[in-house]
Amino acid sequence: MTEIAYIGLGSNIGDRRKTFDAALLTLDRADGISVEAVSRYIETEPIGQPDQDRFLNAAVKLEVDITARRLLKLCQSIEEQHGRQRSEDIVWGPRTLDLDILLFGSLICDEHDLIVPHPHLPTRRFVLGPLAEIAPNAIHPVLNLTIGELNERVLASENREYSPSVSCSSSKP
16 A cells, blocks of 8 residues: 655765765665655754754655555665664764654554654754645644644744755755
């Protein structure tokens, strides 16, 4: 059964745009996955550890004919191919590539290694902004609010508009 899934991309090490483009191409070529839409690439300030380079962030819409668990494994494999090294000691540190499942249809999953929808989705402007570009009417299955509504809430709480400092267009691979 085909589902629509959304993934957030992040990187602040190396040639971030090249890494995103390569990751998107790998996703699009994978069995059971088709890249349907990609947001702009935006540059954002790091969170958690301020003494690191700025991040590039984006969101991608996928049409998938695989399970969320299989998508997670594929995302982790792509991260590793691009030099991602996970550390339990460093949270929100520098990374070559981060691929997070944000939404997977109406799936609600809370397992030790797979939480969908992404637990930080409702509060992260650097995730909501790009996701709202490509899926403003997608529904958060726990909160029963659209991504556009969640984005507006975050913007209102920060009392500022969503305006990435740097952006570039992206296209479907």
